[in-house]
Amino acid sequence: xxxxxxxxxxxxxxxxxxGANFLSNLISHKSDNPQKREPYESGMTTIGPTWVQFxxxxxxxxxxxxxxxxxxxxxxxxxxxxxxVGTVAFIEVMVFLVILGLGLAYxxxxxxxxxx
Numbered sequence: 001x002x003x004x005x006x007x008x009x010x011x012x013x014x015x016x017x018x019g020a021n022f023l024s025n026l027i028s029h030k031s032d033n034p035q036k037r038e039p040y041e042s043g044m045t046t047i048g049p050t051w052v053q054f055x056x057x058x059x060x061x062x063x064x065x066x067x068x069x070x071x072x073x074x075x076x077x078x079x080x081x082x083x084x085v086g087t088v089a090f091i092e093v094m095v096f097l098v099i100l101g102l103g104l105a106y107x108x109x110x111x112x113x114x115x116x
Contacts, residue, residue: 060112071100 078085078093107113 057112057115061115064107064112068100068104071096 074096075093078089
């Protein structure tokens, strides 16, 4: 029963995704306006080259910020109920913070936080 169920779920997933894509292409509004192919749809003409390649450092810096920002957001509910969680939860959060600190140290060692 196990392998048949997996096959059925995979087929159902493929059919649902393909059906949703087909249906959205079928009923969506199509516009062939030349402005749609411009890099920015603000109505203003661009100044200088529009397809500028950004340094990967900006992207990496933003991803690191998001990772650490989300991880800190996980600490807020824990801080609210700190008195009632006990020693085991405290140790778990300390392990979490150590892992987070190791990730920060790794990013620092790889010089991912340099803004050049």
